[in-house]
Amino acid sequence: MKKTLYLFDSSKGKKIEFVPIKRGEVSVYVCGPTVYDHAHLGHARSAIVFDILRRFLESEGYRVCFVKNFTDIDDKIIKKSYESGDTISEITHRYIDSYLNDMDALGVKRADIEPKATESLNEIFDMIQFLIQKGFAYQTSHGDVYFSVNQDSKYGDISHFHENPKDLLGRIENDEEKKDPRDFALWKSYKGKTDIGYESPFGRGRPGWHIECSAMIEKYFEATQDYSIDIHAGGSDLLFPHHENEAAQTRCAMNREIAKYWIHNGFVTINGEKMAKSLGNSFFVRDALKEYSGEVLRFYLLATHYRASLSFSTEDLLMTKKRLDRIYRLKKRIAGTQTTSQTTSFFSHFQESFKNALRDDLNISVALSVIDDFIATSNEKLDTNPKDRSLKSDILYAITEITSLLGVGDRDSIEYFQQGVNEETKKEIQNKIAQRTEAKKNKDYEKADCIRQELQTLGIALLDTPQGTLWEKI
Missing domain, CATH: 3.40.50.620 (HUPs)
Structure with a gap:
């Protein structure tokens, strides 16, 4: 029903x-x-x-x-x-x-x-x-x-x-x-x-x-x-x-x-x-897309209730992006997760709360609050049980639901945090990471730290994981 x-x-x-x-x-x-x-x-x-x-x-x-x-x-x-x-x-x-x-x-x-x-x-x-x-x-x-x-x-x-x-x-x-x-x-x-x-x-x-x-x-x-x-x-x-x-x-x-x-x-x-x-005060979408990704613009424009006026602000847009970043950071933590055939009450509670908010005249403020609470709780649970497969599966189901209904969060998390970096620069970053990895292998930690600091100065943050070193644009 x-x-x-x-x-x-x-x-x-x-x-x-x-x-x-x-x-x-x-x-x-x-x-x-x-x-x-x-x-x-x-x-x-x-x-x-x-x-x-x-x-x-x-x-x-x-x-x-x-x-x-x-x-x-x-x-x-x-x-x-x-x-x-x-x-x-x-x-x-x-x-x-x-x-x-x-x-x-x-x-x-x-x-x-x-x-x-x-x-x-x-x-x-x-x-x-x-x-x-x-x-x-x-x-x-x-x-x-x-x-x-x-x-x-x-x-x-x-x-x-x-x-x-x-x-x-x-x-x-x-x-x-x-x-x-x-x-x-x-x-x-x-x-x-x-x-x-x-x-x-x-x-x-x-x-x-x-x-x-x-x-x-x-x-x-x-x-x-x-x-x-x-x-x-x-x-x-x-x-x-x-x-x-x-x-x-x-x-x-x-x-x-x-x-x-x-x-x-x-x-x-x-x-x-x-x-x-x-x-004469139009802000063309094509011009905005030169500065921000389509996904960030979408998330910003949907984050105010549809019946309310939205006063365009670059500061508000960047704050909204940080909210989107949190979705992708959670997605990054469960990279490689496979969905299971069943979900637990954790996902069911999220889904019901999320959809109930939208059933109330597309109440996006409440819907986004539900997402915020879910992300916070998910991170706490992952901190306690980082290998819990059913938990990771639930989180993946939730992100899929967000993507399906709001149209955001469907990109690869690594790609998301690397957007705005051209291919030539990406190759240079990967070369620096390879040099750092080699330096660490040779126990030249001073050189490894210098490379990390050099990349950070360029606006690139590194994250060492069991699968290797990942990077993202700050």
């Missing part, structure tokens, strides 16, 4: 029990990036958060269908194309590849389906036509098609954002032919050579942003009478207007709710401001 999982539903404003629409199956749609530039740490955090949600659901025995889209037609992409001279296709392919490479480096699993908005134009046309036919949308004399917010009595139920129409005038596209300032574009008519257009039943133009996600969800998931999917996820900045508008479109066109649960992650901030390309 599955244990109860609680998730914070943004639309309800509280943690609620998660019960999937279909027993044993979970459908998840995550709003992916608009591909006009490289991914920043805000994109990375969102990807990692929902990667962990997916991993946990799978560990609980659910069959998960995970879809994350790419917005490959948008005002920003069109502007970049016009300014750079590159085609829309060249720009979007370049930044999709860049995004996927960055996510691979961060250990984010590829989605089951990674659709592009331009691959779902027919579904977009169908949904817009449904909305027009049902009286929820209208076309202006300029050719634009708008969703009529006043026709949806439930508009605002997802975000609980009910602004006065006059207050919205500075935040939305203005069009004198709109019936209501809150009405949003389903189809944007072609505006000339600085625009891009596709032929459609509504004339030449392109889709609005919100309709793209609604249509892709209809295309790639098998809906039920009440819902299109189980979980709709994304950054908290998407709650309004994007997710509110998605919900309205699907509700009115398909006569069902788009999602049973709405899950949103918090921002990554710098100096108190949300990290965003539009604000």
Whole structure:
């Protein structure tokens, strides 16, 4: 029997029990990036958060269908194309590849389906036509098609954002032919050579942003009478207007709710401001990866609860790395361990505590505390019983569980502590270690100590073991 999982539903404003629409199956749609530039740490955090949600659901025995889209037609992409001279296709392919490479480096699993908005134009046309036919949308004399917010009595139920129409005038596209300032574009008519257009039943133009996600969800998931999917996820900045508008479109066109649960992650901030390309304070993942390994960045970005804002700090990142180091130091102590067919209560207690923390709305703070306690206790037990095979097997099982759910700790421990050292330097270090070993063999301990001190000055620490001398970067 599955244990109860609680998730914070943004639309309800509280943690609620998660019960999937279909027993044993979970459908998840995550709003992916608009591909006009490289991914920043805000994109990375969102990807990692929902990667962990997916991993946990799978560990609980659910069959998960995970879809994350790419917005490959948008005002920003069109502007970049016009300014750079590159085609829309060249720009979007370049930044999709860049995004996927960055996510691979961060250990984010590829989605089951990674659709592009331009691959779902027919579904977009169908949904817009449904909305027009049902009286929820209208076309202006300029050719634009708008969703009529006043026709949806439930508009605002997802975000609980009910602004006065006059207050919205500075935040939305203005069009004198709109019936209501809150009405949003389903189809944007072609505006000339600085625009891009596709032929459609509504004339030449392109889709609005919100309709793209609604249509892709209809295309790639098998809906039920009440819902299109189980979980709709994304950054908290998407709650309004994007997710509110998605919900309205699907509700009115398909006569069902788009999602049973709405899950949103918090921002990554710098100096108190949300990290965003539009604000000019983006810290690109590709730049961060030049300074830190993908695993260290991943561990740092997941170490704050997903709903809280994360204020980026180099000092905090390095502190988080020390926590990751402790996992690898424990792994180093049990190198060569073979798993047994059975586990003891020591592992069972860890696993239950660890997973119970994640069942509580992915409570990473408690989960990491459980890991810290487990590492401390494991080291104490190893100090007392260094040859206890069942203990070492339990520790290995626990580290495997951490790796499976959090996506860290799967590297060879020796390789982990040698990262950042190039191959030429590694050869020089090994030569020094060989010289030291020879000196010790000849009882020239003064020379051996000098070599150790020389390497320590270079930032290399040595560890003598029965299997030989190991080294690591300090």
